[in-house]
Amino acid sequence: MLLQGTVSNAQRGIHDSIGAMHMQMELMGIGNANVQGFDKVGYQRKDPVVSSFADVIGIHALSESVDDRVGRIAETAQPLDLAIAQKGYFQVLNKDGTIQLTRDGRFKINEKGELLGLEDQKVLTQGGSPIVLPFMPESLKDLKVDKDGKLFIFNNEKRKLEYVDTISVVSSDGKAVMQPDIKQGCLEFSNVNLAQEFLEMLPYRKNFDANRQLFRLQNEALTSAIQQLASN
Secondary structure, three states: OHHHHHHHHHHHHHHHHHHHHHHHHHHHHHHHHHHHOOOOEOOOOEEEEEOOOHHHHHHHHEEEEEOOOOOOEEEOOOOOEEEEOOOOEEEEEOOOOOEEEEOOOEOEEOOOOEEEOOOOOEEEEOOOOEOEOOOOOOOHHHEEEOOOOEEEEEEOOOOEEEEEEEEOEEOOOOOEOOOOOEEEOEEEEOOOOHHHHHHHHHHHHHHHHHHHHHHHHHHHHHHHHHHHHHHO
8 A cells, every 4th residue: 555655646746747847838838929929010928827726727727918018119101000109909800700909000901992901801990880991092191190090081182181080999898099199100019028038938947847857757766666566
């Protein structure tokens, strides 16, 4: 009974070490995703959140929270590049009818005069309808977007700017952002700090290495115990 109990404890130790290594790999995966998203337009870094009883339920205790701080804003001089200088999201309508929130402001216009996202999603107004220009502009420079998201088009015949509609900017829970501070001719890149990401991954790597070494020791002890049992 004593020998059997010792083997059982070793097995549990191996299980704990494997679970800990799995958790560290998932944590490093979140950090790696942030690093890969460093140069992505509109990418928001993810923070790992480990709830209670992680030693019992393993990686099911791990979740992510979104860091919604404004990222790096850079000028592009492209009239349909828009950046939100405050917290909030553009609303776009996917082809399957679902509404997506995004901070990626790389917009374009199709032959119908619809304002589209990078993947042909329809950009929505504050009223929830797709934005459609009343006529095609002679140049994209004829389109103006103010800091509140109001879209104007220059009418060459009347020689004046005409209001088209207001681009919808909402919070993560769908509430309208009244002062989004939109920057035309700019894009927002990620809010990832590479130095911070690498520093935060260091303890994950060290813990992984420690648990890997512990796993090897426990595995050797268990193998030795089984060999002794087999020889008796």
